[in-house]
Amino acid sequence: MSKAKIAITLDQDSIKRLDHLVYEHIFSNRSQAIQEAVNEKIERLERNRLAKECAKLDPDFEKAMSEEGLSEDLSEWPKY
Secondary structure (H helix, E strand, C coil): CCCCCCCCCCCHHHHHHHHHHHHCCCCCCHHHHHHHHHHHHHHHHHHHHHHHHHHCCCHHHHHHHHHCCCCCCCCCCCCC
C-alpha cells in the first residue's frame, strides 16, 4: 500500500501523550500511532453507520421476507 506524507496540527498535550506512547514502545513512532488511531476511528464510524442502517429495518418485515416461500412443499426442487 502506498503512503503519502501529510501535515497535521496537534495541541502540546496530545503531542506529549503521543510521545509518551512512543517512549514506552507501544508504537514505534508518531506516524504509526497516528495511522492506527485514524484507522481505528474510521472503522468505528463505519461500524456505527452499519448499526444505524440496520436499526432502520423492521424486524417483522425482515422475518416475513426470510420465511417467504418456506411454506411450500420442499420435497422436490422447483424446475427452472
